[in-house]
Amino acid sequence: MAHFKVEHLSIAFGGIRAVNDVSFEIEHNKIFSIIGPNGSGKTTIFNMISGIYKPNEGEVVLENENLVGLRPDTIARKGVARTFQNIQLFGNATVMDNLMLGRHIHMKTGIVSGACMWGKRSRAAREEIRHREVIEHIIDFLDLQSLRDQFVSNLPYGKRKLVELGRALALEPKVLLLDEPSAGMNTEEKDDLRIWIKDIQEDYKVTILLIEHDMNMVMGISDRILAINQGVKIIEGTPQEVQKHPDVVAAYLGEED
Amino acid sequence: MKKVLVAVMILCAAFLIPMAAGAAKPGFDDKEIRIAQWGPQTGPAAPWGSVARGSDILFKIINDEGGIHGRKIKYFIRDDQYNPAQTKAVVKELVEREGVFAFVGGVSAAAGMAVKGYLAENKVIWVGPATAINEYVFPVQPYLFGIYPLYEDEASILTKYAVEKLKAKKIAFFYQNDAYGKSGLEGCKARMAKLKMKLVEESSVEPGEKDLSSQMLRLKKSGADVVIMWVNPTSATIALKTASTIGFKPQWISSNTLSDYPLMNKITGGLWEGVITGAFALAPDSDTPLLKKYREAAKKYAPEERWGTFYMAGILFAEPLIEALKKAGPKLSTEAVLKQLNSMKKFQGIGPPVTWSPDVHQGSDSIMIQKCGPNSTYITLQDWTTNELATWKKKK
Amino acid sequence: MLSVKNIETWYDLIRALHGISFEIKQGDIVALLGSNGAGKTTTLKTIMRLLEDDQPEKGTIEFMGKRIDRMDTEEIVRLGISYVPEGREVFPELTVMENIQMGAYTRKDRQGIKDDIEGILKQFPILSERRNQQAGHLSGGEQQMLAIGRALMSRPKLLMLDEPSLGLSPLLTKEIFAIIQRINQEGVTILLVEQNVNMALKYSHYAFLMENGRIVRADKPEVLREDDDVKEFYLGIATETSAKGYKRYRRKVRFR
Amino acid sequence: MFEMLLIEGLAIGACYGLFGVAVAIIYKTSDVVNFAQGEMGMMSTFVAYHIMTAYGWPFYIAFPATLIFAILLGMAIEFCFLRPAKEPTVLGLLILTLGAEMLLMGLAGWKWGAEQKDFPFLLSVHKTVEIFPGFALNEWTIGVFVLTTVVMVLLFLFFRYSKLGIAMRATQQNENAAKIMGIKVERVFSITWGMSSLIGALAAMFFAARSVLDPNFMMEPFMRAFAAAVLGGLTSIPGVVIGGLILGIIENFFGYAWPEWKPIVAFVVIILIITVRPSGLFSKHYVKKV
């Protein structure tokens, strides 16, 4: 039984089929990439997995449990975390607060106990400290030490991407969805990112779903790749298989005639 | 550590700043007597603000005549925006910083209720609130002297007039949903009960409402030949305009609040003619020497102001206080003035005869009945009349 | 015709364009290629002055010998530059006709506008059919044609297109490119941002390759087509590993 | 009684609707609920009053002069207060317009005092005209219906056929694309405010003729017009007018049956309606994109 699978996922917006009958399966702790030209429906698939869109048909199954129809926050609780294509961070908060929000589902502090955070031993403070330790590991992991108290809106693009990645990691997800993590990064940052994704796979033992345009990265780290175009699956396979597939070449470079 | 030191120093300095603290200042000295009034000068209730400005005229006249036993009157007006919280703030500031001997007038029932206790505690005299509600004068608050005839009495007298003189068969009541309108309604109902009649319709309005079609249609449907209204000028205007639109033309009777005929006739576009109102002051255009004197003074001191009923009321509310101050003699004290006020008998300025005793601080129970004639002239239908049904006189 | 010299554009604290320069000759179709976030769209927006008031921060832009880097968008449109933005950006609740009319907003000659509308409708028969429909209800390809038609209404000398093939089927893409070529043959210079490299290279006379806010290659399409870098760029056929490799220095600096 | 309630309700409703249109026009283009709208109308009405009483000019001169003033006032407020604000939040904009409201109300109170004034209007509420035998309406009501219809038709024609009108719609739908077309977006905002202020002034004069003129007289009508606009959906102009009519009818019928609850019934109904239809009756619910 596959760890995570998507079956016959379809959605239409106003008559236009954005995603049409897409299925795939991912083994536990593998990196699975989705590639395809802009507007081919990759992000829509992510949105359906994380519950922002309700698919017209199909199932999203995590560890034998169907996620379709659940609210996004419930899906997050089930262990699906994601990043967004055009960064959706909480701009008026510090990096630390953004990361701490990733711990939201693991924390319990309510209004009363939160308001009564008197001193280090109060329940809220103890919980807070405990989770801050976890966040500190992520900060170390992503080399964000110097930025921890900066406001996110003051960070450069590449760093924001990292913070978003960190926030998703803080959720301790089973499945991590990364939507174009390398967009807007320079070569050096991209190299780092590539390694981080590998490290995440090893250290955190999560299953990673990746949407990416940088082919170097995709081909370098993916275990399997799904190529789609116009919302329809072209091929799924190993990087080598996908790379050679004529339809993929055509979709990317355009038809030759 | 340096910061801590500096901070401690600043703290010490803060403690050393000598500042005046303590009780209320006395309200007068050898040169002046300080009198004050609150009243909305801005906000939705601002039209009532002319009451406070009106009192000023009387004080200016007195000052020009040399003051009271050598003391000039210093008069303060404070804008409270019709908000009791602000009234309390300005009253406290006036009493404790400026030192106020007495307050006169003062619009808004709620504002008065909020400061009533405070004024008593600080022994500040308050004469002639510009609102008549029972809570002010029953039970007696020793420093508070009411002049304004109670709305209940007024409504009762007007109802009697409607039934007995106008031979009204069907009377409807249109009132503003607050203390003012409700006490009017009660007075009217008491009289109706006495006459073994029933109101054919009672309809209410919120002070800010701008569309009264449904209320007027209800009144029309009731077939009332007399409608008594206990509302503010704006509501009355809209009511009359709407009634005229739907072809409803009863005899309108209203409280003295609407007895400013030139204003009412103007803003209703002439519909006010023929409306009967109560009145607690001489007609503004009457020619008694006192009124003439005030009118001349107003032209001189405040040419911008319109000589209207509210403005006149400001003078009226202050008259008994001036009288008592004069009588109290050069040795001024709160007690002396209180004594004079408490023994005031049938004092009459431009308002109703005012009588106070230590047990009854409601100074007046009479109103006149007037009618708006052509060109906004005042036609007096009935001279000062008392309400023989008034319960408070019997309580004693 | 258009010469861009050393322009730098900033988004708040992020430098999006690191001083790029290029020139476009009259009558050419020029393609601007590059990956997502490379700065292609920013370049076009900078030329149109659609960004904040003080952008570009450095450098000059000249069009037909006139400096336009401090002009209002409206004046630039009047001078003869027209822009078809990424994702078409038609006015969804306006009809097709109204959309086309808006393209001629800066023009005053009624007769000329009328004739041009006729011309556009003739050129795009599908738009003529749907002239009274709301633009939001058109399909992607139709919207793209509408956006191009609308842009042509200002009688541009330079037409800038941002990813005209985005989200279109191969057949439609071909059609769009045919239209672009036709427009070009009628004398309009074209600056094209495109991801569909093959198509772009096939139709263009010259191409620039952008990366991280810089122009990294500039050459004729024939040359670029055979270039391994371009292939690697779009297909990830790695020919070399990056210098940094898999080694990474992780500073284990701790707070405590 | 029924038809009277209906007519009165429709008349006041049309007035709310007309004023609501002024609110909606600004909301459509600049995403601001203009809380100064009522006071802009109040100010214009006072200017008309001043021209007529202080200078003694007749209505037919005062009226167009006031309309011109209203347009300039709207443009001035947009230019002086809204334009300099850099990237204001929705709340910031709200506070801006509230500030403008207090400013205008203060100025009017300072200049003309708080006492109620009579607004000499051409159309009287108590002169009736028999439209056809057995059916008479007063001039004011006829005026409101005619004006609302005319304004609606003119706005319809303007937004449908004039270049500027289409440009305004275009700006509202997609500001960026409008810029690309060479539309001067700032000028469009300016014109929008002018137009809205003009319509607001017209409605305000009708309100003044029906009630009295004082610095506060537009507070209550503004709230209702705003409610009507929200009920209608804030985006479609006929929708807003229909919202106003619905509001007027609800208020009058409900107010007739249960007078004491009249002042709030409209709001309660509106809360219930927008709970079910979060964007009002006549607009599509907008979906946020990721």
Next chain:
Amino acid sequence: MDMKRDYYEDIELFKSSTVLVWTIIFLLFLFTLPLYLPSYNIYLVNIILVNVILAVGLNILVGYTGQISLGHAGFFAVGAYGTSLIMMHLHFPFPAAIIIAALIAAFLGFIIGLPALRLEGPYLAIATLGFGLTIMHIIGRWEIFGGRMGITAPPLDLGIPNSSLSFVIKGDVQIYYLILIMTILLVIGARNLMKTRVGRAFMSIRDDDIAAEVMGVNLTIFKTMSFAVSAFYAGIAGGLYGFVVSFFDPFSFNLILSIIFLVMVVVGGLGSVLGAIMGAVLITYLQYDLLKNVENLPYLGGLLVAISKQWFTVIGLANFGGIALGLIMIAIVIFEPLGMFGIWIRIKKYWKTWPF
């Protein structure tokens, strides 16, 4: 930058010893205030503190969660009426009464929060506005609430009334200490709350509700919770207000009051506890003190009277207060979108370089 040694330092109240010392000095100042402030000003300070509580609460809703409320006067009224009526009719001690009243307000906040889940911008504004009006109207119509006449607050009894445990507080100064302690507790509570999970969830809803949901924040719970918490604060503030003014009627809780509350929060600075406090202090002070009697102000007064005579009317001069307040609001939005908090931050930055 100060070195951090402990995770707790991030969330503790006083970030450094300097802050701690200054806070203690400030608190000492507050607690000794009646010694050097004229007593009539204590009343003003009481009103200010009540508004501070309300503004801090409203800021949770408006500043942190990004919702709009034009109906907070309604919750304020529920607090005032609730507390007084419970004490009058049920003879509860004050602490119990005010908490019950505030909980009722919070419950109403929760109710109004439900439609708010789907409403945005003007739609939410009109819904909350309608709520405020409805509350005002219901109180004015039902005689159990005292009707339009209003009610006088009962004696402020901290213990059990009419028994040996009765402990009545009287006078502005005694009420001042009660309010001051409650203000301090509530402000610290709000600040703590905003530092923990709930506060972060609120902020995430404001900045990006979709991302918040994807990170596991339940929008339903947290949006309504934000309304409830905010209404709770308003309820407490209202309960205290009733005793400060001692008499109130429904008209005191009108739309203008709701708007003034909103102005406090925006002028002070959205999304910062300190900003809300500063806004409440400034706006209340302007309204109750500084903008009164403009004609008596030195220099400016004479000029204004002259202007009035020339172009306006002297009797309308009191309106200048409203004009000034309007201009201040406009100026702050245009020049300092972060409000007074933004100005504060700048001053702080400037002083950092000062040799101190």
